[in-house]
Amino acid sequence: MSQEATCSAASSSIANETVGQVVDRGPISLGRILTNRWFLHTVSIVAFFWLWDWLARSNVLGAGSSVLARPHEVLEQLAVLTREELAELTLWGHVWASTQRVVIGFSIAAAIAVPLGLFMALNRYVNAIVKPLFDLLKPMPPISWISISILWFGIGETSKVFIIVLGTFVPCLLNAYNGVRLVEPELYDVVRMLGGKRRDEILHVCFPASFPAIFAGLQISLSIAWTCVLAAELVSARSGMGYIIVQGMNLSQPAMVIGGMAVIAAAAWGTTLLVTALERKLCPWKRKIVGL
Amino acid sequence: MTAYREVVVRTPLALKILPIVSVATFFIAWEIVVRTGVVPDTMLAAPTTVTQLLFDKFTNMDPDGALLHQHAWVSIQEAFGGYFLALAVGLPLGLAMGWFNVAEGLARPIFEIIRPIPPVAWIPLTIFWFGIGLPGKIFIIWLGGLVPCVINAYVGVKMTNPTLIQMARTYGASDWQIFRQLCIPSALPMVFGALQIALACCWTNLVAAELLAADAGLGFMITMGRRLAMPEMVVLGMFMVGLTGAFIGVIIDRVEKRLLAGIRR
Numbered sequence: 075m076s077q078e079a080t081c082s083a084a085s086s087s088i089a090n091e092t093v094g095q096v097v098d099r100g101p102i103s104l105g106r107i108l109t110n111r112w113f114l115h116t117v118s119i120v121a122f123f124w125l126w127d128w129l130a131r132s133n134v135l136g137a138g139s140s141v142l143a144r145p146h147e148v149l150e151q152l153a154v155l156t157r158e159e160l161a162e163l164t165l166w167g168h169v170w171a172s173t174q175r176v177v178i179g180f181s182i183a184a185a186i187a188v189p190l191g192l193f194m195a196l197n198r199y200v201n202a203i204v205k206p207l208f209d210l211l212k213p214m215p216p217i218s219w220i221s222i223s224i225l226w227f228g229i230g231e232t233s234k235v236f237i238i239v240l241g242t243f244v245p246c247l248l249n250a251y252n253g254v255r256l257v258e259p260e261l262y263d264v265v266r267m268l269g270g271k272r273r274d275e276i277l278h279v280c281f282p283a284s285f286p287a288i289f290a291g292l293q294i295s296l297s298i299a300w301t302c303v304l305a306a307e308l309v310s311a312r313s314g315m316g317y318i319i320v321q322g323m324n325l326s327q328p329a330m331v332i333g334g335m336a337v338i339a340a341a342a343w344g345t346t347l348l349v350t351a352l353e354r355k356l357c358p359w360k361r362k363i364v365g366l
Numbered sequence: 367m368t369a370y371r372e373v374v375v376r377t378p379l380a381l382k383i384l385p386i387v388s389v390a391t392f393f394i395a396w397e398i399v400v401r402t403g404v405v406p407d408t409m410l411a412a413p414t415t416v417t418q419l420l421f422d423k424f425t426n427m428d429p430d431g432a433l434l435h436q437h438a439w440v441s442i443q444e445a446f447g448g449y450f451l452a453l454a455v456g457l458p459l460g461l462a463m464g465w466f467n468v469a470e471g472l473a474r475p476i477f478e479i480i481r482p483i484p485p486v487a488w489i490p491l492t493i494f495w496f497g498i499g500l501p502g503k504i505f506i507i508w509l510g511g512l513v514p515c516v517i518n519a520y521v522g523v524k525m526t527n528p529t530l531i532q533m534a535r536t537y538g539a540s541d542w543q544i545f546r547q548l549c550i551p552s553a554l555p556m557v558f559g560a561l562q563i564a565l566a567c568c569w570t571n572l573v574a575a576e577l578l579a580a581d582a583g584l585g586f587m588i589t590m591g592r593r594l595a596m597p598e599m600v601v602l603g604m605f606m607v608g609l610t611g612a613f614i615g616v617i618i619d620r621v622e623k624r625l626l627a628g629i630r631r
Binding site for chain 2: 109110111117122199202203205206207210211213215217218219222300301304305308323326328332334336339342
């Protein structure tokens with residue numbers, strides 16, 4: 075943030091605000107290198123892995139090697155898992171098992187919840203019937219349904235998909251509902267002024283204007299879906315990434331546990347990117363919000 | 367003659383009755399389905415049975431070894447421990463990341479590594495590290511609450527009106543002054559949004575933590591209900607979790623309204 079540096083400012087405007095993008099072209103100095111973003115990122119990542127390695131080597135967290143694995147041990151463990159089978163599946167098989175559950179549950183929930191949310195926002199009678207039931211079930215965390223779903227469906231695929239559907243249902247529906255309710259009323263006025271009917275309002279205003287909110291809901295749902303599938307697999311499963319983690323816990327192999335965590339993080343990250351790409355494609359009119 | 371007439375908006379009677387009817391139908395249908403044996407009572411308990419158990423649990427320790435309010439108290443302790451730790455770490459970190467380049471440069475990569483890992487995945491490691499006691503559960507809940515705190519505080523600072531920052535600079539404000547007197551107040555609504563989101567996350571993770579490793583608490587009660595094949599205990603546990611979570615949410619909402627009175631959202 076050195077103000078002395080010569081600046082060349084390019085400006086872009088969002089709505090009617092002018093946002094300056096300042097490019098510093100000052101002389102290279104030690105201070106500037108030290109506060110460079112990429113330099114700091116590198117420092118932080120190196121420090122993170124070094125600290126992890128040190129903690130694992132020095133047994134600060136507890137006696138024995140079964141508390142934390144060193145980073146390269148985790149990589150080796152993952153490599154072993156891709157070659158050797160654990161419960162008749164290699165690493166890819168487990169990844170696929172979890173992903174399948176997430177995709178099925180997520181699709182079912184989105185297919186029901188989004189139209190229902192839109193419908194609730196558009197028709198107040200539907201809203202009056204569904205909203206109280208929804209409010210009743212909403213505060214129960216999806217994970218608390220695991221026990222009852224095991225009582226209902228046993229420990230097979232159905233109970234896991236059921237948990238994911240329940241967990242992803244809530245944000246999908248809420249966001250679709252709020253997306254329509256928070257549409258700017260001026261937009262309706264425009265359609266009415268141009269002689270549009272109720273159908274035109276819904277088709278040309280409600281749907282496009284609520285798209286960004288719906289996609290935000292889908293993103294939240296996805297991360298919840300991964301949490302749910304993991305929780306369900308931790309409680310009872312014969313396959314999936316949660317199973318790898320549980321096996322690692324039972325065998326006291328932290329390398330396997332951390333490997334499973336890394337893979338699930340990568341998978342969750344991948345699906346998030348996929349939805350973001352889809353969103354860019356489907357609703358380019360969404361204003362880009364700077365942030366995480 | 368007055369210039370305008372007061373507009374009276376009438377809600378149709380049907381709109382007032384329908385919510386009550388829908389909830390009532392739900393409970394009655396549930397009761398009937400269980401009573402008539404369409405769903406066997408090993409799978410689902412009727413609402414009346416659940417209510418009976420609710421009153422019974424206040425005085426009867428069997429079969430899970432604690433009274434209902436003891437379970438609830440254990441859960442609330444864990445949840446609040448993790449929640450306040452998450453606020454204490456996450457909010458300052460997020461605010462600093464939003465304004466100071468050095469803080470963002472250092473903290474962002476680590477945050478991005480930790481963020482996509484569901485907190486539930488940490489449970490086995492936590493058991494290795496802390497055992498199944500209170501610290502382990504607080505750690506899981508803390509992880510769950512941390513992410514929304516950081517994100518909301520960060521976005522809150524980033525959304526500060528750039529014109530105001532430029533004006534402050536023109537008047538010679540230092541970075542620290544801008545951060546303290548401009549960025550933090552303008553991030554407040556987002557920060558309070560984080561309080562609610564983080565609470566919901568904490569509460570979800572609490573149940574997860576207790577499902578896997580606990581000897582008391584509402585999540586433990588649900589698990590015991592399943593192990594003993596007592597669906598009424600499972601349902602009671604679920605309702606208590608929902609009810610307590612909703613109750614805490616309402617309290618935070620009240621506090622938020624009180625503190626933020628006058629700030630436009």
